[in-house]
Amino acid sequence: MKITREDSATLEVTLNVELEPDDIEPYLDRSIRRLANRVQIPGFRKGKAPRYLMENYIGREALVRESLDTMLQESLDKALKAEDLEVFGEPDLEMVEVDPLSFKAVVPLEPIVDLGDFRSIRMEPEPIEVTEEQVNEVIERLRYDAAPWEPVERSVKFGDQVTLDVDGFIDGEQVADDRGVDFIPSQDNPNPFPGFSVHLEGMARDESKEFTLPVPEDFRDDTMAGIECRFYVKVLEIKEKALPELDDEFAKGVGDEYETFEALRAGILENLIEQTQNVTKVTFQEKSLTEVVKGASVQVSDLTANREIDHLIEDHVSQEGRQVDMDTYLRNAGKSLEELRDEVRSDAQDRMARYLVIRKLAKDENIEVSPDEIDAEVENLAVSAGGSADSIRRAFSTERARSSIGSAVLNRKVLDRLAEIVQGDVGADDEKPSPEEAGDFAEDAPVSAVEVDSEESEIDSEASTPQVVGSGQPDEAQSDRGGTPQ
């Protein structure tokens, strides 16, 4: 294997690798064995021909292509090991020639992350506040949910539940024929058409009414939009919510653990406080991270940066739903790919910076996730899933899923730690990284470290728009396995 190395761009290395016959031989052997049972050579049953015949018959180039992927990947790994490079992400591979087999790999190197003076950042979380009104609001909601519908003898008001016979005609054709449907009229209920509810208001029991409504412009079948629809409605029954008394009886109905109304109130208060605490914690961690990212300088290779942009765009596209592919997305947005890339560039840089800062923090603070912790996390998820616990356990038994859980746990631990640091709770001095560790990069790459300065200000200024807590690399599944409890 002949390797030539070029330091092409900042934090990027281009490796030109040429493989010698000895390197290729084992792969050819493998591809022959794989192809043997598929190739029919006259005079032989499948898979029975001697090797030299197959080699001639299939052709060397075809054999090389057959195992090209594994061959390139494995030789690349070897080359990287030989060159002793700290790789960040997947290198870009490009075949140069088949005979002699040679390829070019653009290798992104480990980004340079300088956290800056993040230990001097001091922030306090917002005080937690739960007001009487919030508690009352929850209670009112529970009260409404618990209330049964009771028939009443009066005309229809908004918020009642009415039982209706409805016939609807468009151009003399019957489009609705419902007997005894339950309907809750309200001022802004847009079903079936806006204004339907208004006509019902004031109707008495057993009263019939006839009215006309236009089909709205944004109706799902737009051939019908704007056409008049004639309704014949008969009110069969009117019911209203019979709100229960707020007493101990009501409290027991909400949950067995509440003996008295006061207990229910206290329970709700506790829940609300816990919720607010969680929210506050997350926003506080988020703010702390943003602050650290602001003070940090991050330099990544162009390749990595561009990939992050691509990831982000893919995310955007996939959010649009399954049917939407890249082309339709661009057409809908009325933009070219280049414009879109420019648009998301700063977001991508920000996401990258956050991910790298968390990574670096984890390293500096010696935060790691043990397999036991991952087990515990999976168990948590399984328990919270209840009935499908076993299927959850099975789903997270693969290496990939476990590592994605691991990175989520790591994120959380780092953010927890960061929150402590920012609140001045730094702990003993010996937890601080040793000077050698901190100076790692300065020693490894003294030349490029100088160039950092020119670009870091640019990244800095754009890194101030946060969106997601602990946004990791998209494929690290923080986002798509959203079920991780905080």
Added chain:
Amino acid sequence: MEPHEAIIQPMITEKSTVLQERGKYVFQVALKANKVDIKRAVESTFGVTVVDVNTTSFHGKGKRYGPRIKKMPDIKKAVVTLRRGERIQIIEGV
């Protein structure tokens, strides 16, 4: 019969490759070639010593192409046994 007239081509099949391990080589030979012709031809062409020659003739089958019937060619095959330990490298390929 001249040597180049006797041997038409080696037959390389699964069976013939198995036979090669025992020093036997299979050729398609001219229909009119006799065992002596074949022995001389193999010895002079490949520089080996032939111990035994077995021949067999195949009558070409009729093969239908729509309404027509074509006759496949008749073939004569010879299995040539060499002296123990001798090989013919060209046919074995490697």
